[in-house]
Amino acid sequence: MGLLALLVLVLGLFGVTLRGVVAHRLAATDDLLTRQGRALATAQDLRAALSQADAAAAAEVFAPVELLVDREAPAAQQRQRYDTVKSDVSFETSVAASARGVLDLRRLDPKLCPQDVGDRLVAGAVDPGADLGQSTDGGGPPGAGPGPGGQSGGLEPPWSDAPPAPPHPAGPGTVTSDGSVAGSAGSAGSVGSAGSGASGGAGSSGRAIVGEGTAVGGSAAAGPTSCPLDLLAQEIPVYNGMVERARANNRAGLSIGEANLRAASTMMRAEILPATEILVARYAAAVDRGYQDATGSRGEWAVVLTAAVALGVLVGVQVLLVRRTNRLVNPGLLVATGAVLAAVTWTAVAFGSQQSRLDTARDVSYRPMTLLARSKALALEARVDENLSLAALGNGLRFDEHFAWVARGLGFDPSGDRLPPEPVTRRGSLVVALDAPAGAGLPADLEENLRAWLRIHESVVRLLASSPDSVVAAARGPGDTGPTAGDPRSSDAFGAAVTRTLGPGTAAFTRLLDSLDTAVDTARGRFDTEVHRASAQLRGLRLAGPALVLAAIIAAVAGLWPRLREFL
Amino acid sequence: MSAPSEAPPIAPSGDTSRRRRPARARVPAGRVPLTVLLMLVLGLAGCGTARSPLPIEAGPLPASPAPAGPDEQMGPPDPGGPGPASGADTGTGGGAGADGGATRPDGTCQADGRPVRSSEPPLTPLPPPGRMPAGSRLRTIARDRGYLRIGIVTDAPPAGLMNWRTLRLEGFDVGIARAVAAAVFGPTDVDSHIQFRAVTTTDREDLLRSNMVDMLVATMTITCERKRQVRFSSVYYEATLRLLVRQDSGITGLAALAGRPVCTSAGSTAGEKLTRRPPAQAPKVVTLPRIADCLVALQYGDVDAIVGDDVLLAGLAAQDPYTTVLGPEAFGPAFAADGGLDEPYGIAMPITGDSADDDLFVSFVNGVLRSIMVDGTWSQLYDEWLRPGLRVAGQPPLAGLGAAAR
Structure with missing residues (x-):
């Protein structure tokens, strides 16, 4: 009787464990698709939309001349250009897309920014020009420099510890999984100069976070605005306003419009984009954790152990029966053993193929x-x-x-050639993507589009740069640059530079952006497909595994019951 | 359920020995695939958890050596200045007066004992366009190169401005530059003989020292410090220091600005003057790369006043009707004493090492300045560009040229 109970217990344990582990992996895999993956994609889209808004805003300087590009062209072509210019609302589209992205992220990840309306109401207004105020010279307020936890500190993967903890006020320095992501970045600075307040308050939070009002003291400041989504929700409209101000000035022909645009771009790059980087890093870490959940070895070990115990007990009972009775074979137990073995095999195969699907998803698409x-x-x-x-x-x-630096980040030098691979330093992101085995699936013209654009940029830079005086250079010694390469430049170089950038330059960049978009979308679609397939591997097992174990239990009971009756 | 019912019929049969063997074999045989399976599963468990970290290359770029923010220069390290030349000019370069570049109280430079405004005598008569003195740099420029490289400011109306609608540069300084080029190449098609280069206040000296330009007509104040690094023409415009504030803000002078942020462009003389001769309570000097950035800061309420040359501030005031330029009395008598507000503009030229050639170049430019002041071109430029903002009639600063000529 005890034997049967033991058998049933062990088998049941195996069944429950199998069911739990499979369900967990399946849920984690599905989450990878519908939660983490989508959140990461949304965060990346948000970042791209904001960058695109920045780029579109920076091009506003040329609004007065965007029709001059085809100045000498026939009227029909001019009209065509006018129509494209007229319908170009890329700035508005991008800002709207970014606002939508913020909303989507709030929905996808409600734990990121706890809805603490009360706290948020206390927070001060955003000071759009706060970054301008940091430029006080030596005698400025303390903590004017971005603290040690400045821009880069905020980018650390925020989910270093376990998933959602209940929201509790984040103490300075502790990184909780919810909300206080950027708080860690700000805390370094804001603790140091908590009382400094006044106009330097914005400086204390470093470049990554602004937002604290100038008048509000340190206590109310650090809380709600430290959440990147709140920060974005507050700063995107302010940024939009700054750009609109610049546009109005541009239209009035005032040169201050340029300065306005520079200020807006500074704000975008110093505050808004770092916040999106925090989000991207957060969701990338979430995907990483999703992978670990979906392929966790702890679950595998539990299955293996319980399966081993179950099989061991089954075999042991059979051996015992053979020794105690004269019956060699107990069909029920044999069937039970077979069922357990089938469940184990199925599990191994399903887990294995799920994991390899996930690996493919990672290498080929993620x-x-x-x-x-x-x-x-x-x-x-x-x-x-x-x-x-x-x-x-x-x-x-x-x-x-900075352009050269960013191009280097892509893996190209500013003139459009690939940089030689340096094994130690990081390689260019685009070069790595192109060189990967999966790079074959990328649009063929991706690299060529990038090259075309970089080459146009290079020619514009050369057009605008002046070279050292050949006369004086000759006097200084040989080896200096010769005469300026037969490039007698007139002041219309400015005009030529502008029209070249606006005409072919914009066209080339648009092509590059389109091919990048296509590539990103393709990769994302493939990721979804692969992860979906991975979860499909488990879906059958979720029902079949427990069913097999149940069958094993029934068979074992049925096989053992008559023997027990005999003994009793 | 069927298995147990079938089991008894098998068992009573006598041939147990026949069945035992295979049964015994079965148990170990069952164990072999079992262990294999277990190992397989264990192996799977061993290869274990898959991770999917973000590729390094997909992470954010490390901090750029060139600042990401265009105005990174505004940061605290600015006063030192990226350009070594600007060190003496920016706000905290108060110690600059200690070395040889100082101005004496009587207005002469310690280095050579000559007045700040002194320059080479103007070249008279001017050589006609196209016939520059043999062997000089002017001849090389006119004959061999065919164009003059002139640095100008492009975002500080009315001195220099890019008109985006016509894609042409315009302004007072640009007019002066065109006049010089016309004297070298002749009056026709002047612009095709000029290579303009946009400069900011911070990189002016660097451009000259690295010979990237032949001359700078870029609202550059003649100072003794700068005279050690570049050659100056005589004065082409006598600018003065002014304050720009929000209208009716209650700020009537420097005294009211004690402890408040006051903006000026990096590399300008104004910030230095504020710190060198501080009023009882000095204002906080904020330096931004361009004077237009100062107006943005003022509009956003980050600074309370802009200090700068009257020309530039008039240009800013024209762009923001809410602002007003305060008169010279705003600085107080102590500050204004000994020409403390004077900002004499000169055309800057490089020191190439061939001092005779440099002298010739400077005196040629002085000759051009003198001729445009005499023939009315200067007044025409003034009336077109500066008078609308300054609202006073202007007299060409011929005094220096005349005195030097004598």
């Missing part, structure tokens, strides 16, 4: 997707640099340097 999304963000950032540099009429050395 990695390319993230790499391409990063490439898109970088390309847009470079586009902003290009436009701002041109708006400064070639005096944007800083922008040009």
